[in-house]
Amino acid sequence: MDVQGARNTGEIKVDVAIIGAGPAGLTAGYLLTRAGKSVAIIEKDATYVGGISRTVEHEGYRFDxxxxxxxxxxxxxxxxxNEILPDDFIQRPRMSRIYYEGKFYSxxxxxxxxxxxxxxxxxxMCMASYARARxxxxxxxxxxxxxxSNQFGKKLYSIFFKTYTEKVWGMPCNEMSADWAAQRIKGLSLWGAVVDGLKRSLGLNKLNDGSGAQAKTLLETFRYPRLGPGMMWEAARDRIVATGRGQVIMGHELKQLAADSAEENGGGWRMTASSPEGGEVVITAAHVISSAPMRQLAARLHPLPETTLEASRLKYRDFLTVALMIESEDLFPDNWIYIHDSKVKVGRVQNFRSWSPEMVPDERVACVxxxxxxxxxxxLWSMADDDLVELAKAEMAILGLVSPDKVIGGAVVRQEKAYPVYDEDYAANVAAMRTELEARHPDLHLVGRNGMHRYNNQDHAMMTAMLTVENILAGRRIYDTWCVNEDAEYHEAGDEGVERELPARPVTPDQAAALASVREVPARVDERKAA
Known part of the structure; x- marks a missing residue:
C-alpha cells in the first residue's frame, strides 16, 4: 500500500475523507489541512496525482x-x-491554429x-453560402x-466546425443541441471577424484611453509550471503530507461508502478503498468530498440511493494521447493544432516543447x-500501444507534417472519463441525484468535473473545492457550489485575477434551480423536444 503521510495502514480516522487526487480533491485537502483539519485522500492511480491535469513521464519526456x-x-x-508553487512558473506564448488541407488557420x-x-x-462559395444563410x-x-450553418453558412460550417466537433463528441452535429453551439461559440460571427480584420489592417483596433495601445482581445501569454501541470499537484500533495495532518493513499479505488451509524464515530461516514492487489484501507470521517464520477459514486454508496438508476445512465467521453518523439526541430510553434481533416482520426496535436522547453529533454528531438x-x-481505446503508435505515424504522414522514418520513439497515455457527456437525459439524472444527496447526506460533498458531471476547467474545479471547504469549516452549507459555471470564452479574452472573490452564492431553498448552468458540451437534439 502506497500511503504517503500515513500514521497507520489499517483503519484511519480523519475529519474529512476525499475521493480523488485531482485538482478539486487536492485543493480541498490542501485548504483543509492548512486550516487544521485532518484528511485522507484516496487515488485510483498508483503513480500520478492530478487526474486529467497530471503530467506523465516516459524516458525523460513529459506529457500534458x-x-x-x-x-x-x-x-x-x-x-x-502562487502559494503552492511559488518559484516554478514560466510565461509562455499562446498559439493555437487549425490545420486543414495542408494549411494553417488562426x-x-x-x-x-x-x-x-x-x-x-x-x-x-463560402461567401455565397454565408449570404444565403443570412x-x-x-x-x-x-x-x-x-x-x-445559420451563423457562418453551410460551407464554412462543413470546413471549420463539422469534422472536429464530431471527432470530439462521437455523435453527428445534426444530433447535437443548438443550445450548446450558441453558448460555446457565442460572440463569434463571420461579419465580426471581417470588421475586426479591417480594424487591424487600418490600425483602428486601439484602446480609447489616449495610450494608443492595442485593445486586448485574446490571451496572448499564459503561465505554466516548467515541468508540466502535474508539478502543481505533486507540490500540493507534498504540502498536504508535510502538515502531518494529511495522507494520500495511492493505487486505491473506492469500494464502498457507507453512512456510519456507530455512536463512537459520531455518525459520519465509513469508506472502504481497495487496490488491484487486494489491499484494503478503511477510513472513517465526519465529512466526505467526492470528485469520483457520479455514476461510480452512486453504485458504491450504501445504502444505495434511490437515484442510482438515473446516475447509472450518465455517460463519458474518453481520450488517449499518442506521443511521438521525432528526430527533428520543432514541427510548429503552436501549443496545439486542431485537425479539421476527415482523412485522419486524430483530433488535435500538441507540441510539448511549446508548453515548456523542459518537457523535452533533447534539443534535437521534437515531441508531439x-x-x-x-x-x-x-x-481505438482497445488497440495495442504499438499499433496506436503506428497509426499516429501514418496519420502524421497523411497530414504531411512528418515522415514516419523520422520517428524514433512513442508512448500511449489513456484517460478514461475525460469529458462528461450532456445527452438528452443528463440534466435530469444529475438533478435527481444531487437533490437526493443534499437532502439525505449534507456531509457528502460533490466537487470537480466528474464529481458534478460538469465540463469544468481546472480552475473551476478548484473553485468548487474552495467553496466546499468554506462550507465544512462553517459547519453548514452557506455557499452553493453549483454556482461555479464555465465561461465559453474563458481562455480567449480578459485579464488574469480580475475577479477578486469566488462566485459564491448563498444556498437558497430551491437547490435544484442552481443546477442551471452554461453548457460547454453538446446535448442531443431530442433534449429540446419538451421545450
Missing part, C-alpha cells in the same frame, strides 16, 4: 494530458497557485486569412448544425502528442 493553460479570472485561484478564425487560404473559388436562415433551429477522442472499450 489534454493541455492545461494556467489562467484564471479568479484572483483567489491565482493566489492559491484560431479563433480570422476572416481574411481564412478566405485567402481557401482560394478564390472556395472563398466565393437572407434565408433556417427558422427551425434545433441542432448544432442548424445554428452554426496526437490526441484521439474515443469511448472506453471501442476500437
Amino acid at each position: 494530458i489534454g493541455g492545461h493553460r494556467f489562467f484564471s479570472k479568479s484572483q483567489q485561484v491565482v493566489d492559491l497557485w 484560431y479563433p478564425l480570422r476572416a481574411f486569412e481564412a478566405l485567402w487560404n481557401l482560394g478564390l473559388w472556395r472563398s466565393a 437572407v434565408f436562415p433556417n427558422r427551425d433551429v434545433r441542432s448544432f448544425e442548424d445554428w452554426t 502528442g496526437l490526441e484521439y477522442f474515443c469511448f472506453e472499450g471501442d476500437g
Whole structure:
C-alpha cells in the first residue's frame, strides 16, 4: 500500500475523507489541512496525482494530458497557485491554429486569412453560402448544425466546425443541441471577424484611453509550471503530507461508502478503498468530498440511493494521447493544432516543447502528442500501444507534417472519463441525484468535473473545492457550489485575477434551480423536444 503521510495502514480516522487526487480533491485537502483539519485522500492511480491535469513521464519526456493553460479570472485561484508553487512558473506564448488541407488557420478564425487560404473559388462559395444563410436562415433551429450553418453558412460550417466537433463528441452535429453551439461559440460571427480584420489592417483596433495601445482581445501569454501541470499537484500533495495532518493513499479505488451509524464515530461516514492487489484501507470521517464520477459514486454508496438508476445512465467521453518523439526541430510553434481533416482520426496535436522547453529533454528531438477522442472499450481505446503508435505515424504522414522514418520513439497515455457527456437525459439524472444527496447526506460533498458531471476547467474545479471547504469549516452549507459555471470564452479574452472573490452564492431553498448552468458540451437534439 502506497500511503504517503500515513500514521497507520489499517483503519484511519480523519475529519474529512476525499475521493480523488485531482485538482478539486487536492485543493480541498490542501485548504483543509492548512486550516487544521485532518484528511485522507484516496487515488485510483498508483503513480500520478492530478487526474486529467497530471503530467506523465516516459524516458525523460513529459506529457500534458489534454493541455492545461494556467489562467484564471479568479484572483483567489491565482493566489492559491502562487502559494503552492511559488518559484516554478514560466510565461509562455499562446498559439493555437487549425490545420486543414495542408494549411494553417488562426484560431479563433480570422476572416481574411481564412478566405485567402481557401482560394478564390472556395472563398466565393463560402461567401455565397454565408449570404444565403443570412437572407434565408433556417427558422427551425434545433441542432448544432442548424445554428452554426445559420451563423457562418453551410460551407464554412462543413470546413471549420463539422469534422472536429464530431471527432470530439462521437455523435453527428445534426444530433447535437443548438443550445450548446450558441453558448460555446457565442460572440463569434463571420461579419465580426471581417470588421475586426479591417480594424487591424487600418490600425483602428486601439484602446480609447489616449495610450494608443492595442485593445486586448485574446490571451496572448499564459503561465505554466516548467515541468508540466502535474508539478502543481505533486507540490500540493507534498504540502498536504508535510502538515502531518494529511495522507494520500495511492493505487486505491473506492469500494464502498457507507453512512456510519456507530455512536463512537459520531455518525459520519465509513469508506472502504481497495487496490488491484487486494489491499484494503478503511477510513472513517465526519465529512466526505467526492470528485469520483457520479455514476461510480452512486453504485458504491450504501445504502444505495434511490437515484442510482438515473446516475447509472450518465455517460463519458474518453481520450488517449499518442506521443511521438521525432528526430527533428520543432514541427510548429503552436501549443496545439486542431485537425479539421476527415482523412485522419486524430483530433488535435500538441507540441510539448511549446508548453515548456523542459518537457523535452533533447534539443534535437521534437515531441508531439496526437490526441484521439474515443469511448472506453471501442476500437481505438482497445488497440495495442504499438499499433496506436503506428497509426499516429501514418496519420502524421497523411497530414504531411512528418515522415514516419523520422520517428524514433512513442508512448500511449489513456484517460478514461475525460469529458462528461450532456445527452438528452443528463440534466435530469444529475438533478435527481444531487437533490437526493443534499437532502439525505449534507456531509457528502460533490466537487470537480466528474464529481458534478460538469465540463469544468481546472480552475473551476478548484473553485468548487474552495467553496466546499468554506462550507465544512462553517459547519453548514452557506455557499452553493453549483454556482461555479464555465465561461465559453474563458481562455480567449480578459485579464488574469480580475475577479477578486469566488462566485459564491448563498444556498437558497430551491437547490435544484442552481443546477442551471452554461453548457460547454453538446446535448442531443431530442433534449429540446419538451421545450
